[in-house]
Amino acid sequence: xxxxxxxxxxxxxxxxxxxxxxxxxxxxxxxxxxxxxxxxxxxxxxxxxxxxxxxxxxxxxxxxxxxxxxxxxxxxxxxxxxxxxxxxxxxxxxxxxxxxxxxxxxxxxxxxxxxxxxxxxxxxxxxxxxxxxxxxxxxxxxxxxxxxxxxxxxxxxxxxxxxxxxxxxxxxxxxxxxxxxxxxxxxxxxxxxxxxxxxxxxxxxxxxxxxxxxxxxxxxxxxxxxxxxxxxxxxxxxxxxxxxxxxxxxxxxxxxxxxxxxxxxxxxxxxxxxxxxxxxxxxxxxxxxxxxxxxxxxxxxxx
Amino acid sequence: xxxxxxxxxxxxxxxxxxxxxxxxxxxxxxxxxxxxxxxxxxxxxxxxxxxxxxxxxxxxxxxxxxxxxxxxxxxxxxxxxxxxxxxxxxxxxxxxxxxxxxxxxxxxxxxxxxxxxxxxxxxxxxxxxxxxxxxxxxxxxxxxxxxxxxxxxxxxxxxxxxxxxxxxxxxxxxxxxxxxxxxxxxxxxxxxxxx
Numbered sequence: 001x002x003x004x005x006x007x008x009x010x011x012x013x014x015x016x017x018x019x020x021x022x023x024x025x026x027x028x029x030x031x032x033x034x035x036x037x038x039x040x041x042x043x044x045x046x047x048x049x050x051x052x053x054x055x056x057x058x059x060x061x062x063x064x065x066x067x068x069x070x071x072x073x074x075x076x077x078x079x080x081x082x083x084x085x086x087x088x089x090x091x092x093x094x095x096x097x098x099x100x101x102x103x104x105x106x107x108x109x110x111x112x113x114x115x116x117x118x119x120x121x122x123x124x125x126x127x128x129x130x131x132x133x134x135x136x137x138x139x140x141x142x143x144x145x146x147x148x149x150x151x152x153x154x155x156x157x158x159x160x161x162x163x164x165x166x167x168x169x170x171x172x173x174x175x176x177x178x179x180x181x182x183x184x185x186x187x188x189x190x191x192x193x194x195x196x197x198x199x200x201x202x203x204x205x206x207x208x209x210x211x212x213x214x215x216x217x218x219x220x221x222x223x224x225x226x227x228x229x230x231x232x233x234x235x236x237x238x239x240x241x242x243x244x245x246x247x248x249x250x251x252x253x254x255x256x257x258x259x260x261x262x263x264x265x266x267x268x269x270x271x272x273x274x275x276x277x278x279x280x281x282x283x284x285x286x287x288x289x290x291x292x293x294x295x296x297x298x299x300x301x302x303x
Numbered sequence: 304x305x306x307x308x309x310x311x312x313x314x315x316x317x318x319x320x321x322x323x324x325x326x327x328x329x330x331x332x333x334x335x336x337x338x339x340x341x342x343x344x345x346x347x348x349x350x351x352x353x354x355x356x357x358x359x360x361x362x363x364x365x366x367x368x369x370x371x372x373x374x375x376x377x378x379x380x381x382x383x384x385x386x387x388x389x390x391x392x393x394x395x396x397x398x399x400x401x402x403x404x405x406x407x408x409x410x411x412x413x414x415x416x417x418x419x420x421x422x423x424x425x426x427x428x429x430x431x432x433x434x435x436x437x438x439x440x441x442x443x444x445x446x447x448x449x450x451x452x453x454x455x456x457x458x459x460x461x462x463x464x465x466x467x468x469x470x471x472x473x474x475x476x477x478x479x480x481x482x483x484x485x486x487x488x489x490x491x492x493x494x495x496x497x498x
Contacts, residue, residue, distance in 0.1 A: 013438035014469050038478050040434040045382040046426035049404035057486045095328045108489040109482040158384035166388055192347050192383035199442060200418040204351050240459050277463040
């Protein structure tokens with residue numbers, strides 16, 4: 001199993017814990033990743049608001065680079081990158097005039113894009129290529145007793161859901177269960193985190209973050225698990241603002257890959273757990289330890 | 304007491320605006336809007352909007368260009384696609400919001416000092432120049448241009464980012480930066496190789 005790998009800007013910035021945990025986990029499962037040579041910003045949501053042809057060509061350059069790499073699929077872990085690359089693919093397919101325009105722009109830098117590069121999210125690859133059975137076999141330290149609220153956010157299921165249900169995605173639920181943890185029912189799993197509004201219109205953004213955190217708390221979760229660097233940042237970095245407006249909800253938000261790393265028994269130093277403002281302090285019992293008595297509860301999670 | 308007319312007159316329209324917008328790829332389905340309001344119901348931000356998404360759809364189709372381009376609604380849209388997915392008429396509402404944002408930027412009618420268009424502008428300038436985004440630099444530039452006070456209010460966030468090793472001001476850039484410029488030039492038709 002070998003894929004082109006498109007990290008995206010966030011995984012080199014605020015979301016670096018995602019890449020830090022993703023790479024060792026994938027390596028541990030025998031998934032080979034080859035970083036896309038000289039990849040550029042996907043354009044995210046901001047470029048679409050300025051110029052759609054330019055937004056398209058930014059994404060298309062990455063798709064063309066993926067094609068040139070000789071590998072047949074590209075993995076995009078950031079939800080925004082995943083959406084933008086998929087959206088561009090659809091756009092080029094549906095609008096031949098736009099495709100011709102983009103082709104000309106790519107040709108100016110000796111690139112071509114045929115239109116057929118599958119863009120995959122790591123969750124998709126883990127469930128459908130690696131398989132839950134193979135993942136279960138790697139679990140050394142089951143996350144027994146940990147209650148997780150699976151939070152998917154918008155952009156890996158909307159508007160193009162290629163591997164999961166749009167209204168009630170379950171791929172991360174199943175993955176978390178395979179790690180031995182308990183999934184709490186979390187109906188807000190695809191509700192928007194506010195995106196960049198936390199920074200631009202805090203009054204609106206902070207409220208959205210609070211609703212997500214508070215619902216997870218009410219449902220007894222010890223943490224939220226996320227698949228998107230912006231969701232993780234929003235749910236982690238604004239606790240002070242949430243506290244001053246609505247009261248504190250001290251719940252940590254981790255990447256699903258960090259939970260996988262813990263369950264696989266990978267060294268903690270490889271998982272970027274120290275990158276969060278609200279530390280995730282829960283740890284599974286060491287491998288081979290006797291199962292804890294049933295009354296034992298996980299160590300309380302504190303901010 | 305200051306009063307103003309709240310009922311729209313036909314003379315407030317810019318004839319042809321709706322038709323022209325519906326000719327943009329991705330926006331064609333707007334013609335089929337049945338004004339059911341599903342978009343406004345599922346929108347997590349409609350409670351803050353001056354016009355709900357349903358109203359923006361109706362105003363756009365009815366040529367009320369000034370009203371939609373000046374509305375806060377288009378800037379509050381966080382691109383979560385909930386409306387697009389739920390719309391029974393398969394109208395790509397999020398994409399229409401993008402299109403309206405583009406026109407508002409083009410015509411410079413967005414609210415002054417409103418941070419969201421500034422973010423879009425700073426973001427695109429950074430991508431054009433470096434090919435990638437350095438998030439911390441982007442955030443700092445945004446605050447400098449919109450609200451010093453907000454930047455100061457976020458001192459705790461800044462400290463958290465430093466403490467957790469995420470506060471990086473080293474510019475991320477691609478090697479072949481000229482490729483971005485050349486592709487954009489080709490799109491603009493200035494130095495393109497032609498069909």
